[in-house]
Amino acid sequence: MLKDAPASGRPVPVRADHRIASVEAFQVSWRPGDVPGRRTAMVRVRTDTGLTGYGEASPMMGGEHSLLVVRHFSDSLVGADPFDQAVIQDRLLHRYIKLGPEGAVTGALAALDIALWDIKGKALGLPIYKLLGGAWRTKLPFYASIGGNAERSVDDVVRTVERRWRSETPAAIKIRWDGDRTRQDHDIPGDIAKAKAVRGLVGDDFPLAFDANNQYSVGGAIRVGRALEELGYIWFEEPVQHYNVRAMGEVAQRLDITVSAAEQTYTTQALVDMINAGVRMVQPDIVKMGGITGLMQCAAICFAHGVELVPHQTQPGIGHVANLHVLATLMHNTKPAEFADPDDRMHAAFENPPIPRNGCFDVPDGPGLGLRLRDEELDRRRT
Template sequence: NMKITDVQATVLKTGSIFVQVYTDEGVIGIGECSPMNSAVIANFVNTALKPLVVGENPLEIDKLWNKMTFRTYKLGVQGIQQEAIAGIDIALWDILGKVTGLPIHTLLGGCYRDKVMMYASIGGGADMTVSQMVNRVESYINQGFKAIKIRMDWGAMRQDFNVKKDYEMFKAVKELIGDDIPLSFDANNGYSVRTAITQGRRFEQLGIYHYEEPVAQYDYAGIAKVADALDVPVSAGEHEYTRWQFRDLIEQAKVDIIQPDVVKCGGISEMVKIAVLGSVYNKHFVPHQTQPTIGTAANLHICCAMPNANRPQEFTGRNPQLDELFIEPLIFDDGYIHVPKKPGLGLEIDEEKMKAFAL
């Protein structure tokens, strides 16, 4: 049996965390963790998780996911623990693909779409003027994006801080892009329930594609009130990490769209379970994803293998510094990314370049 010989999480100059899983047969898998606190998460991979998987068979992915999750359960199943597990889990799927000679989407059951439309996810709205956001959106349209989301980054601690500006910003962007380009709005948990409903109705009059995290992430009853009051699909999920948390999000918060993040929610193994759970409840599947290389590739493999993932998917845009680390980076063309067809993730790291770019 193949054995894992080493696990290494590397923090890059961008703050990104790349994970490599080494085997005794020379097959190396790559993964990525959410960079919420790069030093802490990389340390969790290298000290808490590595001893649990070294010596194990990398092809026994679900067995290893459960071992990593339940042996470190009291270290938290929201945040660091699952974000660290994600990096190893993605790398294990990459190994399985390389050993079988198959892309991950084939291992998941097949590819429903060869390319995926991506929406430009544009953050920082809280600290921008209306004209600054309009200029940002215009630059993304010029890159070929055919769908847009503007993010306010308010957070639950700045509730109802500048509702009027948010509306003016959405209205100005809508006037710029017209009705043919879907426009979504992410309040980043920044509204009270009453404000979220009133603002949502105003957005509906202008034409809104989806309404993301309108109220505090912990207020499932409040999210449900907003979802029930509006016609626009309400979404959430970047603050949930396991299928059990998504069960509660679906049943209690009553969201229309679920948004797990593959570099946060324990990797491909758990995200696929979450996707299947969502399909049972007939929910749209539009994952959160802001990491433009490994994270996006893993996300694409899952999305193209899910029949209900037919809406545009999140992309913050290419990062040339990170693209440089790959022999053949992902291709963004005319609003779409083509799903990698090579074995595993379909990405290969240039080891020397990565070492030079490490912190």
């Protein structure tokens, strides 16, 4: 950021001599009895100039594994320049790479990266999307991601979908299965019947997607995919096990419906492997894939390969807003943003919680993430 030029004509840079003073990693339980997956894995970074940045790691198992990694490297960050977020990320990744480059380590780095971008924006008085090059749009439509349908009857699926459809007015709907991944092809006729019933509910033209959550064999996935094509679904998400990249690519190449994958991909190299296998819509998650820095790298990869980037995102908090800032900067933003959890349990910790209106989220235009958090509420809910 540059101030107005003085009479000499030379711009005067805004100083950014901030240093990291502390890094905290803790879990927030929003309501009594919250299971780990309903908690938030939080990282809070403070500078010696009084700025505070907030980040979030993947909520899988409460993010405890990633929080442990953050605690391991927190002391080494004291005194570092928060503007060096990319250098910090690469240095820490390679210091802890023997723990495995995917999962706990990349989730920890994602949370830290988001917090450092938040600080950078606050230091410069700009929203993150401005630091990333500017927004093509600051109002983003969302799709309602509706899970738990593996165990529901057809009628229950229709009732659940109708409730979200009527109350949220989303731009699209994705029905998720969330079933037992150890059982392949468990009830293909029942799954197709549920997909047909949802299409009957919303009509022929409303955009629908189907998330199998990795529950089919290659043959089963092709059978379901053909039915989804007939029903006019626009994408088929993770039809086979995510770690079987060859099989995911085979299904993608044999179906006309767009097959998506990569929400469980944690490195850019693994993302390229998925694309090279034949997947043409990828869904890395900002709280797993190196934060804002990592997701912007994914955007460049997708642009170069002509692949759709539709990031996965579950909890409507810090990670969600960070994701919106990235999405705002994408020229080819082909699908709505994911909104998987309409619960308001986190709102107590935000002065301005991210709430959709008329089927859209507004990207905050305040400094950094643009979120105003209440530290006293976070601390009160720490576990």
